[in-house]
Amino acid sequence: MLTDVGIVAAFISLGIAAYAGRRNGGSAIFYIMLAIYHMLFCFIFYNETLYTTSDANYYYDFGAFIGEGPLISASLIIEMATVFREALGATFLDEFFIFQIFGLIGIILILKTMGIVGAGFSERQKLIFPIVAFSPALNFFTVAIGKDAPFLMALGLICRGLSRSGKQYPYVITGLAIAFLVRPHIGILYAVSVIATTFFSARVALGARVIVLVSGAICTLFASMFFLSWMGIEEVNSESLAGTIDKFGTANNAAGSAINLEGLIFPARVAAFLFLPFFFDASSVTAIILSIDNLIILCLFIYCVYNIRLLWSVSARLWTVPFGVIMFTIVTIMLTYTCTNSGLAARQKLMVTPILPILYCVANAASNPRRAPVPKGRLQELVPGATERPRHRAPATLSTFSAGADLFRRRKT
Template sequence: MSLIDSPAQLASALLVYLAGLFIALAVGKRLRIPNRRSFLLYVWHSLFCVFYAVYAITNGADALVYYIKAANGEFMLSVGTGAVVSIATLFVTGLNLSFLGACLLFNIFGSIGLLAFDASLRSATADKSRLIRRFATLIVLLPSISFWSGALGKDSLAFMATGLALWAAMNMKRRALLMAGAVMVMLLVRPHIAGTMVIALTGSLVIQKKMPLPQRLLLGGLALGATAAMIPFALNYAGVGEGAGADELVSYVEQRQSVNTQGGSSIDIASMSLPLQLYSYLFRPLPFEATSVFALAASADNMILLFLFIAGGMKMLKRRKHASDSNRAFLWLYSILAWVILSMTTANLGISVRQKWMFAPMLIFLFISLLGKSRQRRQAAAPARKLPPSSGAGAGTRAATVPES
């Protein structure tokens, strides 16, 4: 298989790329991102999409299987792999897309997620120092994010859902429909993670202090009903069974801990404590553990994340409160639940490197918003300095005081 097999497929790939550019600019405008920044982020993300396509052709990947099924016209009314193949089939057969064209199609989904992630971090650091804002941009440009979310597969859609859910959580009252859409997209590819989202939403509504009690009870009841409907579906998708009890869940976790344990990126999580599992899932491999170029690149990302979590964690311990309009209860509940579930059931660091971006953006937002001082706090903390007395007509008057800039 090659990236492009004919001039017609080259034309269709360019058409998809240009359509994605216009979509990215339109989405960026809605997210209040400058057009130049939206353009650069889309180009950056697309470069990694092309790089992934070349890598998949050379080394093999699940994306090739999805493309072959789509090229054969397969259409599956199911979630997970079936949803990815069905979406790809509609465009591959309709537009005669090559493998590169199909990757560029899913690159659009990942780019939307990247723009939403960037808009969220821009909002969290808008009144912070230039250093903090640049650090936020550095995180958005981490290679691991764009590499995996630019692929033909579940990760692009899952990352889009994550980015949109983060943006919606920052103003849940005005973006409730966007949150619902993010949950539905996640349901298409990762039903168990969508169920985790709904559980977190339910918990956040119940403990929301600013909302009137009757409204909390009503929305909490609706969310509980949605949770009750989604959990059996998610358990069936995961292979546990909708009537599973505690013993079945324990057996499932133990079984998952022994899956994908072959290869250099596999680890023995069955013998680890939960804190070590959490650490391994999110922050490994580190540079001294890297055994390949890809592992080394992932370790560089992990070092940045580890620094952010240490710095943000120290700030969080010092501050008792942090005012914000974002629904932090949802962000914390969802992040922790997803982190615990995935870290207990994933024994392969290669899988964790790409799947952690289903919740890591929330944790990054929470921690980076704690770093540095806001512009108002810096001005309030700046010591006053005296102006030198004028040598002109105003000499002898009392010196005025102004804050240091």
């Protein structure tokens, strides 16, 4: 049942959407429609929980079993759900509307980053914005009580902070902190990606790079030690790490369903993790909807791989690119080993796939550097002098002929 708490959360979402529209210098109608569309999935997911058991039921119902220990991962989500229920009197449906605020902020930050790094869009290419904004899977999984909504917000903060040449470090630090609290092992990989991006950037002074590397390595080391201690791993070796991966895989196998990914060779397992379910194996309406999302992911992935040289050419100026490539690679490899079925993969790949439309926008902007002028802080950061008109060079034969004629006249005189 929806009470005053859920209604207030809904109005907060509408306010955030209207504010985001005004900050972007355009109409707020698009973002308000996005907020309404996003909140509709609260009812859809809530209806699903009435017939099937989900993580949302666990987080809401088992607050008394949180036990002792640090408030990270599932313990943090359970504590948040307990506080909302006991302090605010929120019902199960109310908490969907509270958690969807985090997911909405994450989607808006992804769209904002796409607008900053992208430019020179044709009318057809602008469709990428509503396609991403109204993605069924992205909206469905980020409204429930759980880790997905705050984690998407963390990824959006990191991408937003790395989207300009003048880096906005508070966004990055806040995003890394939230990512570590929600999913410690993925948060550590995000931090490694940020550190590697900073260290290998030619635009950062060598001394600053060394400072970032040392301080980042120390923080990451302590975070890793804390995570290993929290997981109960006393000695780090190949057997303990393999046992941890098997532990994640067993838990994920129990929590998911659909196509089993175990036994596949590594390339096939990566492809299944990213792109399944697809139309040829879709046996339900939900699978068909997920297949549409996976088709979009496949197209974006192919486009980014095809334009990898363009992305590399602007990677020194735009840190979102190296971060996105490094993060996508290492997190996908890890999740491929720990995720054992395509049903769970549909949710877990949201940790990496939101970077693809951002890379698409970067590649599109880099491939059209001579289009009409765009707002300052976008394409000019990628390609200096992008608003200049192209200078047409004469054919080589004509240039050779002119040079020969000039030399002949000088000799004659």
